[in-house]
Amino acid sequence: MKIKSLKSRKDSLAQTEKQLAVLNGGIFKDGTLPKFKQKVKSSNLKQVRPSRLEILQINIGYMCNQVCAHCHVDAGPDRKEIMTHETMEEILMVLKKNKIKTVDLTGGAPEMHPEFRWFVEEIRKTEVEEIIVRSNLTIILANKKYNDLPNFFARNEIHVISSLPFYKRNKTDRQRGDGVFDASIKALKMLNAVGYGIPESNLELDLVYNPSGAFLPGDQNTLENDFKKALKEDFEIEFNQLFAITNLPISRFLDYLIASENYEDYMHSLVDAFNPSAVKNVMCTNTISVSWEGYLFDCDFNQMLDLKVNTTSKHISTFDPEKLIDRDIQLSQHCYGCTAGAGSSCQGSIA
């Protein structure tokens, strides 16, 4: 399936207020389902609040070599938004002044940013312990200039987290585009070849599984075993962990849910699977998401809905950890995606 970004299709859902209208209206407005805030309250839980700041997740731009059907960023080759050098410098200043354990680089395909390598090397000079790059894998083969990315990652001890929706071609290509599976397998072999995901190596390679349709992910450990067995037997590929991530009902996935008449059933599934024990570990409790323009958000999803942090420290240039730790999280009905079943975060299950 060849698709374009909502933005280039001039789809009304490209406007964040339209998405929020869907999430706040219909079955949540008429009381068929409780709003997320009410659900948390009626479950006798404390409202979601930040507990500590450990992870700065930085979206350095929306451009991508792929156009995935479920992409919550609405990324693609037609998206030109990228972070400026000035904003990157501001982030580096924040990393030097504050104790932040992990930097999590995402996009689009973050590797496509012209200053990606410089930025990574500068982050390595700070006291940040871990640098994650969310790589879509196919970028490594998309152009000759990216072929040495596995070596670059290894040299900088990058923790690579890659999406692979399934261990078979059919489901992967349906979600992420024709040819994505074969290219991903080649890229995984290249990463294995430099030591990524190999048991005795300290170079970490994790995979992300997200369902290719309007259903929730199954048990993360079972899926990890299935992936490990299939990738080892069929392709001799190894990796460390599998993260099962729930698709959140925003952007292109929301568009798909509405177009396929699955929206209401999907929201029912999310609400039915609400797991109180996942609430205290949702990623907005320890993460701040930074947009390509330098604005701050509770998570990457709120970034895509343009729900900026609810404090006066809204931009990387005015980054204030005390104000940020004392903020209320911006909640809407998409938050059910992080608390369903075993819970979901950029690091997989949380309950």
Added chain:
Amino acid sequence: MKKSYYQPEDLKNFGKINEWNKVLGSKFFDYYNSVFEEGSLSAREKSLIALAVSHVVQCPYCIDSYTKDGLQRGVEKEEMMEAVHVGAAIKAGAALVHGVQMMNKHDQLSM
């Protein structure tokens, strides 16, 4: 009243049967949940058996549930269809084996 015997939204309200008899309803749901736990058979195998049986008993709610359950477990459509054929084959066999009864009766009644 609605014009169809089956309403998709009824499945979401299955738990409401407890409102009219909590004791028996709870026993059923406890039993049901225990049956589908990992055991000598994996939860995945049980899901496929449930999908096959759903077709045999022609329960639309069960078919929706166990198709979705299979997708969540990474069951592939080829596996799902094979399971449905297992159910259908047993059902067809159950009908056809009565053919022997028909033959016996025929012969008994015939000169």
